[in-house]
Amino acid sequence: MARTDSRGLPISTASDLAAERYREGVDLMLSTWPGAAEALEGAIAADPGFALAHAARARLHAMRSEPAAAKARIATALEAVARRGTERERNHVEILSLVLNGRTAEAIDRVSAHADAWPRDVVILSLPLGAFGLLAFSGRADHDQARVDLCERHAGHFAADDWWFLTYRGWSHAENGNVALGRDLTQRGFDLRPHNANAAHALSHAMHEGGANDEADRLIEAWLPTYPRSGILHGHIAWHAALAALEHGDAARALALYGAHVQPSASTGNAVNVVSDTASFLWRLQAYGHAVPEGLWQAAAAYAAPAFPGAGFAFADLHMALLAAATGDREGLERRASALAALAEAGTLPAGPVVPALCRAALAFAEGDYAGCARLLEPVAPEVVRVGGSGAQRELVEDMLLLALMRSGESTKAGALLDRRLHRRPSPRDRAWHGLLAA
CATH class of the missing domain: 1.25.40.10 (Tetratricopeptide repeat domain)
Incomplete structure (x- = not known):
């Protein structure tokens, strides 16, 4: 047989x-x-x-x-x-x-x-899917749509109760803007196999994209204790809960989650998750007006340095730039940005010239040159999707542009960007920023 x-x-x-x-x-x-x-x-x-x-x-x-x-x-x-x-x-x-x-x-x-x-x-079909799949890191600006197209082309070959396919079909739709369908599909996949970190992760993303951060927070709070700490996504899913806390200005809770699950000494995730989670959380914490405790930036940078020493992996390069900017490594950041610019010019950097621009914008923001940061980010904003990752991860760049516009006195542009965000995905933080602009 x-x-x-x-x-x-x-x-x-x-x-x-x-x-x-x-x-x-x-x-x-x-x-x-x-x-x-x-x-x-x-x-x-x-x-x-x-x-x-x-x-x-x-x-x-x-x-x-x-x-x-x-x-x-x-x-x-x-x-x-x-x-x-x-x-x-x-x-x-x-x-x-x-x-x-x-x-x-x-x-x-x-x-x-x-x-x-x-x-x-499914081992092969899984390769292009997800935030860190082949399509996300291909440099394509349409990778969200490409994942949807791939899933829909083959949907008829999967049973209605295939937990794996439901999860990734749902993830693809939610990331591509069809949040209601994506959340429904992902919820079904999660219900069929709750011991599935990818489903819990995808569902939290779908909730985030739909402006349901409080629901995502409750989901993670109930589910995370069932997931062994040795699981690769344990720290990353806790990162989502930390971001939900920041949405409500609860820096103490966000830092407690970071310290217990996300920071390099606590996380068992792979290198790209640890580097991106630590850099983006600390950047958000500081940018939103909270103090970053002594040593956290340095610990994150020390972990990251041997993980991604060279330029060329766009998603990692963005987060390495955040760490370099925050720790004052201007020389290292410029060296990475120059290397990325040379790769882009040679046509060997899939994500293209958006990547060195993001690196230099991160430095301008860290140094308080908000007008300069906005000048760098505005022309490349439509191309940020090319660095890969998820919408929630790339949202950091939109936050950077928004804050740079607000802090450089470009209130009309900032207001227009905020209006678009609130229409797409209402959040407590965006409503608070909108109130500041209106005052």
Whole structure:
């Protein structure tokens, strides 16, 4: 009898135990839930030549910011699939190898063709989706729509109760502006599998985009204690709760959440989450008029320095610039911005010239040159989406522009931006800023 994965696709193993442990490991990995590594290692122990288990283990290493281990394991998977594997499995492993070896543009094209042939191969279909997926980090300005298009093209191949597909289909719609549909789909996915950090995360985003920050806060407060602290998204989901506290001006609660879950010494997240969460939280705290306790900026910068020493990863570059600006590393920030400008000019920076402009705007804001910050940000504002991440994460740049306009006396422009934001997503903070402008 043929063994299958959790979506019914045949897998090349003769071991029932290996198949069972693989299904378990993949579903845990797709849930960003602890236990995936142990399940996949169990699959490999039961069948050392099982290529897909090695490939999934490689993917999990990458999710844990363990690139050397990921590359070694995907090499093992390539050798194994050459000896024993179907066409689908060979394509599956080869695509993951492209991703894990940094050949992401090639991988995106291969994923699309693979999904057309085998849409229920969820490990591969997951790669372009989410805030940190291949599409988000492709540099495309339309990556939110591209995720919706991908999900809708293949929606007919998934059961109505497929918790994974509901989660990412919902996430894609919510990020692309169809918040009501996105929240409904994501809620259904979450209800089917509450032990799914991606669903809790996507639902909190959908609530945020709909202006329901208090609901998101209650969701996280109830759900986070059920998620082991070793989970990759534990600190990031707590970051959402900290932002909700800042919405209401509760800096004490926001800092308590930061200290317990988000700061580098507390978080078990991967490097890009830790760097972006710490830099963006501390920036917001300070920009919204609250004091940043002694040492927090320095601790975040010390963690980030070895994680992203060079320029070229736009989303990380933005947050590295925030840290450099806040800690007074003007030379380091300008060095990064210049390197990014050279990459953009050479056409090798997917997100393009928006990235060095954001870096220099962060420095201008930190130095109190609000007019200069606004001059840098206004022309590139429509292109900020190209750095990737989520709408909630990129909102920081819009906040920077808004505050720069307010503080440089551009009240008409600031008011127009605030009106658009309040129409899109009402929030207590924006209403308070609107009141300041009207006074």
